[in-house]
Amino acid sequence: MGTPDFAVPTLEALIESRHEVAAVYTQPDREQGRGRKLVYSPVKECALKHGIPVCQPKGLKKPETVEKLKSFEPDVIVVVAYGVILRPPVLQAAKYGCLNVHASLLPKYRGAAPIQWAILNGETETGVTIMQMDEGLDTGDILASKRIPIADDETGESLFEKLSLLGGPLLLSVLEDAEKGTLHPVKQGESPTMYARMLDKDMGRIQFEKDAEEIGRFVRGLNSWPSAYTFYGGKMMKIWTAEVLCGNHSDALPGTVISVDKNAFTVACGRGALRILELQVAGKPRMKTDAFLRGNRIEPGMLFPDGENA
Numbered sequence: 468m469g470t471p472d473f474a475v476p477t478l479e480a481l482i483e484s485r486h487e488v489a490a491v492y493t494q495p496d497r498e499q500g501r502g503r504k505l506v507y508s509p510v511k512e513c514a515l516k517h518g519i520p521v522c523q524p525k526g527l528k529k530p531e532t533v534e535k536l537k538s539f540e541p542d543v544i545v546v547v548a549y550g551v552i553l554r555p556p557v558l559q560a561a562k563y564g565c566l567n568v569h570a571s572l573l574p575k576y577r578g579a580a581p582i583q584w585a586i587l588n589g590e591t592e593t594g595v596t597i598m599q600m601d602e603g604l605d606t607g608d609i610l611a612s613k614r615i616p617i618a619d620d621e622t623g624e625s626l627f628e629k630l631s632l633l634g635g636p637l638l639l640s641v642l643e644d645a646e647k648g649t650l651h652p653v654k655q656g657e658s659p660t661m662y663a664r665m666l667d668k669d670m671g672r673i674q675f676e677k678d679a680e681e682i683g684r685f686v687r688g689l690n691s692w693p694s695a696y697t698f699y700g701g702k703m704m705k706i707w708t709a710e711v712l713c714g715n716h717s718d719a720l721p722g723t724v725i726s727v728d729k730n731a732f733t734v735a736c737g738r739g740a741l742r743i744l745e746l747q748v749a750g751k752p753r754m755k756t757d758a759f760l761r762g763n764r765i766e767p768g769m770l771f772p773d774g775e776n777a
Contacts, residue, residue: 468492468565469510473631474547477568478510480635481545482517486642489539490520494550527557536560543642546600547634558600563645565600568634570627571663572612573598574655577605578663582630583623586688588660589680592616593626595633597641599652604662608652610641622690668693673706675722675771679739683711686741697722698772699748699763707753708745724769730757732765 469478470493481488491514496505507515514521524532533556536544543563546553558565571581573596578584585593594614601607613633617626644650671693673682686695686709694705712733717725719735726733733742747753748763 468544468549468551469547470494470508470550471548472509473570473627474510474549474568475513476631477545477547477634477638478513480639482519484639486639488514488517488519489541490522492522492524492536492549495523495525527551528554533557533560543645545638553600555602558602566610566638566641567598567600567605567607568638569596569598569605570630570634572596572614573605573609574658575660576663577658579665581663582626583666583688584661584663585617586621586623586626587684589684590617593630595630595637597634597637606655608654610644610650610652611637613637620687622687624691666693671695671705673697673771675734675741676737677721679711679713679736679741682736682741683709700773702749704749704771705747705753706741706743706745707747708743710742710744712740712742714739720770722771724765724767724771726767727760727765729760730755732756732760734771 468491478488478491491510493508493510493514496507496511498504499506511521511523522535527533527536536557537560541561544557544561544565545568546565547568553565569581570593571577571585572592572594575581576584582593592614594612596612597610598605599608599610615629615633641650666689671689673685673695675682682695686706689695690707694707696703696705698704717723717735717740719725721735721737723735724732725735725740731742731744733740743756745753745755746759748759
């Protein structure tokens with residue numbers, strides 16, 4: 468059971484293993500674009516490529532839906548970013564129950580966006596946890612985990628890719644232990660972190676009065692979605708890459724451009740400054756700042772955000 472890109476490597480690992488994937492459950496096809504064309508989920512595309520039956524119920528509450536699931540006689544149900552809350556009839560439908568691949572070191576960062584929030588909060592490491600699902604929200608017993616460091620230049624996108632590749636091998640080792648009867652479940656304690664709530668498009672606006680280090684994490688954590696942004700000439704300007712300059716570089720108001728060179732411009736923050744290295748103005752392609760500066764005017768003293776959306 469899974470839906471987005473993150474779930475595909477785990478599905479592929481199962482397909483390539485000695486285990487049989489009896490069926491794949493994924494979210495219903497969605498309409499996208501101006502033409503409202505139906506688009507398959509990445510997990511569905513992977514399943515169809517390998518000739519695996521695909522089920523796309525709108526929910527899993529109806530008795531007939533549960534009976535359909537049971538008809539596959541699953542030994543285990545693997546869940547990776549499926550996007551549906553599972554009730555007891557589903558949690559109990561397989562011999563070994565439901566195993567979830569979660570992109571954090573539980574009990575840290577339970578919730579929908581653990582990858583991005585780990586960066587936003589300045590964590591130095593994260594990882595993947597295989598959990599025995601229960602009725603709670605990411606509260607089930609821990610079966611295995613794998614740690615990795617978070618690089619200084621890590622983005623939400625790069626960490627997403629790294630963690631997506633960890634889940635499959637770790638899950639296969641858990642399945643081996645389950646068959647041998649050598650699993651050692653560990654109960655979770657209270658989470659030391661906030662709930663990793665889902666991201667939305669409106670949360671990306673940069674508040675330059677904050678510390679430059681915090682804004683730098685903000686830029687990296689929201690890359691590639693929903694992205695950090697300000698405004699330039701009344702248009703949204705996404706900031707894709709920025710260098711954090713610590714210390715007090717200027718007495719200028721936060722958001723003020725304090726220096727410009729041929730490669731970048733630097734903006735004052737509440738503490739420290741941010742050197743903008745890559746950006747994108749609405750309606751234009753993503754580009755390095757040096758290319759942007761060859762066709763646009765940025766001068767010391769300019770204040771971000773500017774224009775009608777300031």
